[in-house]
Amino acid sequence: MSGSEFVPLSLVPMLIGVCVAVACALPGNFLLLRRQALIGDAISHVVLPGIVVAFLLTGIVASLPMLLGAAGAALVAVAAIEAIRRLGKIEPGAAMGVVFTTMFAGGVLLLEMSDTSAVHLDVEHALYGNLESLIWLDATGWSSLWDPQALAYLPVELPRMAGALGLVALFIAVFWRPLKISTFDEGFARTMGMQTGPLGLALVVVAAIAAVAAFDAVGSIIVIAMFICPPAAARLMTNRLETQVAWSVVFATVAAVAGYVLAGYGPLWLGAADSVSAAGMIATVSGVLVAGAALMGPARR
Amino acid sequence: MIWEALTLGLGYNATLVTLGAAILGIAAGVGGSFLFLRKRALVSDAISHATLPGVGLAFVVMVALGGDGRNLVGLLAGGAVSAAIGLLCVNWLTTRTRLAEDAAIGAVLSVFFGFGVVVLTYIQTMSSGRQAGLEGFLLGSTAGMLQSDALVLALAAALTLALVLILRRPLTLVAFDPDFARATGRDVNRIDLAMMGIVMAVTVVGLKIVGLILIVALLIIPPVTARFWTERVDRVLLGAGIVGGLSGYIGAAISAAVPDVPTGPIIVLVGAALFLISMMCAPGRGVLSSVLQHRQYQRRVHLRQGLLALAQGQPIYERLTRRLMEQRGLIRGDGVATEEGRAHAARALLDEARWHVVRNDQAYAAAAQRYDGLTEMQKVLTPDQIRDIDARLPAPQVMMP
Numbered sequence: 001m002s003g004s005e006f007v008p009l010s011l012v013p014m015l016i017g018v019c020v021a022v023a024c025a026l027p028g029n030f031l032l033l034r035r036q037a038l039i040g041d042a043i044s045h046v047v048l049p050g051i052v053v054a055f056l057l058t059g060i061v062a063s064l065p066m067l068l069g070a071a072g073a074a075l076v077a078v079a080a081i082e083a084i085r086r087l088g089k090i091e092p093g094a095a096m097g098v099v100f101t102t103m104f105a106g107g108v109l110l111l112e113m114s115d116t117s118a119v120h121l122d123v124e125h126a127l128y129g130n131l132e133s134l135i136w137l138d139a140t141g142w143s144s145l146w147d148p149q150a151l152a153y154l155p156v157e158l159p160r161m162a163g164a165l166g167l168v169a170l171f172i173a174v175f176w177r178p179l180k181i182s183t184f185d186e187g188f189a190r191t192m193g194m195q196t197g198p199l200g201l202a203l204v205v206v207a208a209i210a211a212v213a214a215f216d217a218v219g220s221i222i223v224i225a226m227f228i229c230p231p232a233a234a235r236l237m238t239n240r241l242e243t244q245v246a247w248s249v250v251f252a253t254v255a256a257v258a259g260y261v262l263a264g265y266g267p268l269w270l271g272a273a274d275s276v277s278a279a280g281m282i283a284t285v286s287g288v289l290v291a292g293a294a295l296m297g298p299a300r301r
Numbered sequence: 302m303i304w305e306a307l308t309l310g311l312g313y314n315a316t317l318v319t320l321g322a323a324i325l326g327i328a329a330g331v332g333g334s335f336l337f338l339r340k341r342a343l344v345s346d347a348i349s350h351a352t353l354p355g356v357g358l359a360f361v362v363m364v365a366l367g368g369d370g371r372n373l374v375g376l377l378a379g380g381a382v383s384a385a386i387g388l389l390c391v392n393w394l395t396t397r398t399r400l401a402e403d404a405a406i407g408a409v410l411s412v413f414f415g416f417g418v419v420v421l422t423y424i425q426t427m428s429s430g431r432q433a434g435l436e437g438f439l440l441g442s443t444a445g446m447l448q449s450d451a452l453v454l455a456l457a458a459a460l461t462l463a464l465v466l467i468l469r470r471p472l473t474l475v476a477f478d479p480d481f482a483r484a485t486g487r488d489v490n491r492i493d494l495a496m497m498g499i500v501m502a503v504t505v506v507g508l509k510i511v512g513l514i515l516i517v518a519l520l521i522i523p524p525v526t527a528r529f530w531t532e533r534v535d536r537v538l539l540g541a542g543i544v545g546g547l548s549g550y551i552g553a554a555i556s557a558a559v560p561d562v563p564t565g566p567i568i569v570l571v572g573a574a575l576f577l578i579s580m581m582c583a584p585g586r587g588v589l590s591s592v593l594q595h596r597q598y599q600r601r602v603h604l605r606q607g608l609l610a611l612a613q614g615q616p617i618y619e620r621l622t623r624r625l626m627e628q629r630g631l632i633r634g635d636g637v638a639t640e641e642g643r644a645h646a647a648r649a650l651l652d653e654a655r656w657h658v659v660r661n662d663q664a665y666a667a668a669a670q671r672y673d674g675l676t677e678m679q680k681v682l683t684p685d686q687i688r689d690i691d692a693r694l695p696a697p698q699v700m701m702p
Contacts, residue, residue, distance in 0.1 A: 102570065228411060
């Protein structure tokens, strides 16, 4: 495969896929260990009503209001789950189930009832995105990477996703010790004077930021898969948190690259004419990784 | 129009769908109750997402065999098979590896759903696949439903409901006390499997009506709603059935009557509205009732403290206390006790003195446990016991001003 074909068509989606996967997998490690793995699932469902409301309020399909709307919806969902859990004395799983399904239903209803046919906003897109469409038409080959004129037309999702990844990584790096201690022994963390409540909320917010940024580019299905699968597979490989995070980054990268390649070229190898959904294939590959780790991981029990 | 739909006046198909949705809602509510009581509500999320690849593959297989591919029974059977595989994966990951159940649920639902999306995009590239309309299974669509399909769904929902009702006793037992169930010789694993089977049946039947993403809501919202109203299992089941049935019935009727309203979301939103009403207004566990109880308790504390202050001749500054005591005619506006106020105050002081004796006597340890500074002794001890305590009270002292 030559650079003149690879750089414009595949390089950017692949890089975005890797950024999304790693940005979701990093906070996913802590969510998994805190038994909050399904928060990612809930967040990615409630992003839909958020962007629909943002669209209805502003009337345009623009990134910033949608990001704000989605982030707002994620915060509303987290607050509602807490409120129902405390006020109604309901177990967290059921409270989560009530909140995210209701908000998702509201989003779908708003979407179907409002006139969004003129714009590119529908449920399928929200679920599995369109990674393949994020191509870089101005690139002619590897040399374009040093060409400022071509770089100016780089799909905006790539720098945005890279920024989100940077933010997530920065948060994890800065709060590494408090996060680690409060994840494994919350009582001890509190006796040391750490604010475990705000820290836990901050983790959820960072996860929401990663989810919302990723959602715009790739749809919610990769987001859920990447929050859970790479950390879960990594958990089966080691007993050390540092090693687990490293493994999860490796798994996330492998899933993104292999999934994209398999989706784009796999059907061609099998003789079919068209490619299949890259988002779905990335999730599938991450599942294969979990299955492999569950069967052969050194720390699987 | 909505009234006609609610009274089933919109034609045979709409009637069948509305009744089918109502039966589905009842079955989902009752079946979901056991899942909720067993604290495994979100397993249904994994099951429902895991149906997607099965539906897609069933379509591919049926087309490959030369069929139409849109046979509803075939598609649902495919969905049931892959949901069962997904469920086995969740069980296997939780029992055989160190992963917790929530991680296993998340991994299974995202991977199966992702693979389902791969299959769906493959189907879209097939020459006969463009009209498949399999996306309808994501969010449910009753619009273009065939009469035979509607009949199948209504029948399947009724059968599922019957199954739930037959199995309700062992399911209840296992949900509340699996150890006792095991000790009395019941096969807990098999009963759990039956519960999951019921959930799976509800999910598969619901795929066409509410869609695989929202069927979870029908399994979770009704039991959670019913739980606000009662502390008894049979009533939770009954309430969940009512809530689920109402959501299905009203939602499907609205969707049939109003154009552009998708069936699944509106059913879920009707259920969510019932949930919200219950959370606010239910007696005992509801929010309003909790607030009222709290206020009542607050008043009792203030009154009691105020009376004790009166009895000991201390001035009362706290505003709420003063207001409450004025309202009850215990003090005058300037803070001086009325005749009635002095009587009540003396009684409160006597009660406090009695409690002091009780709390210092080992013989009354059980009664002393119930001391909260509010309960009057007459409610805890018998008159004989109180006489015994009174005999031990210190002799009244004459207070000299």
